[in-house]
Amino acid sequence: MNCFTCNNLRAGLAALTLLFASGATARAASPGDTTLSAFYAAPAALPDAPGRMLRSEALPPALHLGQAGQQLRILYSSTDGVSGHGIVAVSGAIFLPMGEPPKGGWKVVAWAHGTVGIADACAPSWAGRSQRDIDYLNAWLSQGYAIVATDYQGLGTAGTHPYIQTRPAAYSVLDAVRAALAAPLHLANDVVVIGQSQGGGAAFATGAFQPQYAPDLHLRGVVATGTPYISPHSIKGALAADPDHVDPTIAYLLYLLETAQDPTLAQSAIAPDAQAIAAQTAKVCLHATEQAIETDRLTRRKAFDPKAMAAALPALLSPLEYPTLKLAMPVFLGTGGKDHDVPTPGQILLAKDACAAGSDVVFHLYPAQDHSGTVMTSLPDSTPFVRAVLAGERPASNCATLPQ
CATH class of the missing domain: 3.40.50.1820 (Alpha/Beta hydrolase fold, catalytic domain)
Structure with missing residues (x-):
């Protein structure tokens, strides 16, 4: 997608966080993997x-x-x-x-x-x-x-x-x-x-x-x-989003990073202020993650490293496109x-x-x-x-x- 090469990272982050919503033992290193039964x-x-x-x-x-x-x-x-x-x-x-x-x-x-x-x-x-x-x-x-x-x-x-x-x-x-x-x-x-x-x-x-x-x-x-x-056009509507707003939909971007095929994307793009919440996504469900974001007053500016996110956007977004x-x-x-x-x-x-x-x-x-x-x-x-x-x-x- 042509828009992924845009140098306006704020737009990309806003789009990602705005466009998406809604008794175990350890098993493997894959994020979220547990043995249910x-x-x-x-x-x-x-x-x-x-x-x-x-x-x-x-x-x-x-x-x-x-x-x-x-x-x-x-x-x-x-x-x-x-x-x-x-x-x-x-x-x-x-x-x-x-x-x-x-x-x-x-x-x-x-x-x-x-x-x-x-x-x-x-x-x-x-x-x-x-x-x-x-x-x-x-x-x-x-x-x-x-x-x-x-x-x-x-x-x-x-x-x-x-x-x-x-x-x-x-x-x-x-x-x-x-x-x-x-x-x-x-x-x-x-x-x-x-x-x-x-x-x-x-x-x-x-x-x-x-x-x-x-x-x-x-x-x-x-x-x-x-x-x-x-x-390529859907990011435009997110340009005005406030990067300093405490936004529970940050959870969706954390999910994308934590489940990316390249694990280094999460390691580099998630800032220290968000790392504890990101780690918990492998153990808890959406409501608990959203509550943690509210409690910690997490914003996009505090949650993500700008340069690393700019590099990660193409790999994150390409698999989300509809084929037709x-x-x-x-x-x-x-x-x-x-x-x-x-x-x-x-x-x-x-x-x-x-x-x-x-x-x-x-x-x-x-x-x-x-x-x-x-x-x-x-x-x-x-x-x-x-x-x-x-x-x-x-x-x-x-x-x-x-x-x-």
Whole structure:
């Protein structure tokens, strides 16, 4: 991306911190790696193909969704999205609606969760979900959709979690669905992917990668809210950000540095004032990290070494790009007008650029909602969208009337 060579480091740091949001024993040096339980350990011999179910077990009652019947924790094979080759084990969960499956099987919502942290102990199939996400997923279950919910590569399982990298996220989502469809669960190969924040990016990326990576899956549509977007233009909106503002979204940049393929990036770019908090990201989840940033009054100026960050930006940001903005299936984008975690202008720009690329975009702006509030508020609009695309329809795009 041309903007990565810009010499305005302040813009780059601001963009990074503004564009992204939402009982273990030591195992390895990879950031966040811990042994949760024997279930999460990959078998000695992995299959040579992605999308294979490795094992499953009943979810503990504490992790249940109220509208689900059968509820499973799963481990499945996926292509290593960082390198693009080789097989890794990824964890997740499956929730089936109550009652008997319809003729042809339950249609599938592939759920991509928002940021929870980079430590294995933060994986939703292990740690559970926020009340907001519980309510949201229950809403889809009550309508008769099965939910296949990846934890993402390296979150819960061995290896570093490649935080908000688009290819690993997409592969994790798609291979979870493949594994679920191959299991005796009465699922239909009719799928929509839905995600929020980090998961909004994962959902959009899933739509971008699916035609080439998983043409066997019938992905009918994409629903994404609070969706991050890295582009040559998206940094412009962050130019006015205050580098001396105490900002909990610094956590997202710490995650990017701590999970970078080159470990020297974190060692050189994270300033002494932030090193203790950065080290804790391998052990605690998002809320605790945000609280520590507030307690320590951490700002971007205090958190990062300017010269080292300038050198690190290209390596950090390149894996976050979408491979294409032209999706083969309709996409619903929901944006809060008061979203400060993933600022509203960048989300509108994504909608505009996706429209310009030829995507069928259905965009909804919720002026009174913040990053989190958009999730539930968007349901009355995303519900008919999902129903339509799963019926084989293409909802009318509103690209011509996007906000200016």
